[in-house]
């Protein structure tokens with residue numbers, strides 16, 4: 317089933333067009349990788365889908381309905397560089413985030429308790445976030461993004477800044493989460509995407525140049541799609 321579709325999505329910043337009228341759809345229950353090199357337009361697309369940025373042109377439909385402000389209830393978003401209040405404990409932060417997402421205090425407490433187990437930070441949830449490792453912070457960010465049980469989780473380069481241990485922890489968590497929700501995961505590293513995602517949207521200079529199953533695309537090119545990007549556009553990198 318089609319969860320979200322975008323038609324002729326375009327974003328121009330002043331005189332620079334970062335997203336050039338792209339069409340794509342996200343299938344319910346899948347993990348889809350949004351792959352592209354720096355500047356391809358990944359963050360721009362994710363911010364539009366999260367309702368944080370208005371597209372210059374184009375339409376988004378969610379579960380067949382035109383997108384409106386209600387869409388925020390169904391979408392969770394983890395930005396590329398999340399900022400955490402270092403003095404707060406994860407428990408305080410998640411309960412506060414739950415209340416901001418219109419859960420009652422009791423619902424927020426119950427959801428926070430369940431999520432810290434799920435993302436594997438239960439032992440530290442009464443400690444200030446300032447002492448957390450990069451991987452723990454990223455898993456806390458994911459818990460915050462899904463506090464309101466969204467149908468679609470948008471993750472902007474969730475493992476790019478992590479060391480191998482943190483990266484492994486986050487990818488293992490995403491493996492579990494994809495059983496519960498649709499995930500759109502941006503990255504510039506195909507191997508990361510491949511570990512958890514089924515499908516791929518390959519973005520280059522604001523255009524989607526390939527879309528489909530990662531396995532099929534691997535077979536088609538018999539190489540890493542990202543390597544292909546490097547070969548085709550050496551001046552970009």
Ligand code: ATP
Pocket residue numbers: 329330332334352353354355356357358359360361396504
């Ligand atoms: P990265 O991997 O570096 O985060 P990205 O694929 O997420 O890249 P975007 O952040 O969406 O790409 O940026 C796409 C293009 O739009 C880039 O050339 C960027 O410089 C430009 N851009 C992004 N935000 C703005 C802005 N607010 N004003 C002007 N140009 C912008």
